[in-house]
Amino acid sequence: MPNGSGGSSGKIELTFKTEKSFSTFGKQFAKCYSKIDIRATLSRPQTNTTNTLQYQFDFNAECGCDTILGHFKKAYEKTINNKDSTKVLTQSLLFLGGEEIDGTSTEDYTAKVVQCTNKLSTYFHPRRTLQFQSAAAIASPNTYTNATAIDSQMNYAAPDVPLMYTQPVANVSLYAQAAARSKLKDKGVDITKSDYLKSKDWYDLVVTEMLDLGFTAKVATEGTIQQNTYSGDINIKDIVTKILGAYLGAAELSTFQSIAQLIATDPDNTGVTDFLDFWWKAASYHTNNSSIAWGPISMDQGQPQTTAVYLNIDVSFTDWRSLFVSLHNEKVNITSCAITLDLNMDVYTNDVKPVIMPAIKEQISKHVKNQKLDFG
Secondary structure (H helix, E strand, O other): OOOOOOEEEEEEEEEEOOHHHHHHHHHHHHHHHHOOOOOEEEOOOEEEOOEEEEEEEEEEEOOOHHHHHHHHHHHHHHHHOOOOOOOOOOOOEEOOOOOEEOOOOOOOEEEEEEEEEEEOOOOOOOOOOOOOOOHHHHHOOOOEEEEEEEOOEEEEEOOOOOHHHHHHHHHHHHHHHHHHHHHHHHOOOOOOOHHHHHOHHHHHHHHHHHHOOOEEEEEEOOOOOEEEEEEEEEOHHHHHHHHHHOOOOHHHHHHHHHHHHHHHOOOOOHHHHHHHHHHHHHHOOOOOOEEEEEEEEEEEOOEEEEEEEEEEEOOOOOOHHHOOOOEEEEEEEEEEEEEEEEEOHHHHHHHHHHHHHHHHOOOHHHHEEEEEEEOO
C-alpha cells in the first residue's frame, strides 16, 4: 500500500430489481471479483433474510470506500454486460448554497456502502514554522500567480504550473467538499449553521473524500484541529501568515504574502476585484464567522501537489477588503487544519474524472473561478 494513501474496510449492499439479475450476479460473483482492477479482498456475498433480492459482502481494500464501490461497479459491468445499465453518480452531493444532487446507480441494481472504516493512520507531522525565506525565494519571487477560487478556498499556482494540473485539483476539491457536506447532513448535522466548518468531522470527511479521489497524503496535522484565541489589537494578516508558515514552503508562503498585500491594498483592477468578490461571497456565507482556505499548488515529481490550509475565523468581516485590516476585539477564535496531498493524474484521468465530471460540470461555473493575480 502506498505510504499515506490510506485504505478502507466495510460492507457493500446490492439490491436487485429483478429475480433474473439477482440470480445472474450470484452465479457470476467469482468472475466479477476477478475483474476488480485494484488490490482488494471480498467475502462471499450473503443473502438478506428480509429482502430476497439483496446481497451483502465485506471488503478490505487499498483505496477508500467510494473508490472500491466504483471499481466493483466497473467489474460488474464487464462481467454482466448489461446493455441497459448506465454509469452515473453514486455519491449524493450538497453544494454551498444548498443545491443538492441525489446519488443514483445503474438501472438493474443499486449498490451502496453500508459500513465504512477508512484507514488514515499514515499522516506525518507538519513542517516546522519557517521563520525566514530561502535565498532562492528572496532572489526570484513570483511576480504573479494563477489563482483559483473553489467557493471560499483560494488555490494559487506558480507561473510554471500548467492549467492541466490546477483544474483537476479544483474539480476534486469541489466534489470532495460537496460530498462531505452531504454526508454530514445525512448524519443529522445542521449544515445551515456554521459550527460544522470547525468540526473534526468536517475536516476528516473532506480529507477522506480527497484521498478517495486520487490524492495521496504526504503531510498532515494527523486529523487534529488547532484552535487559538486572540484578544486586544489583532492583525489577522500576521496571524494567518504565522499559521500558514507552519505548513508552507518559503516560495508558497512568499506568494501568499503577496496575495495578502494585494487584498489589503484594494487593487484597482475589475477582473481581480470580481474574482475576490466571488471568493468572499462563499467565505462570508455565514453571518457569525468567515471560513476560508488557502491551497498553493506546485509540482512534485511530475504530479500536482497542494497544501490545503483550512481556517475558520469567528468574525463576520463585511468584505474581503476588511480581512487584513487590524481590528480590536475582546475574543477571536481561529480554527485551523491542514494537509499536503499529491494528485495521481493517471488515477484522476482514468478513474476519477469520468465519475465526478458528470456530477459537477453544471456546478463549476457557480463555484469555481480563475484569475491571474499580478504583484508588480
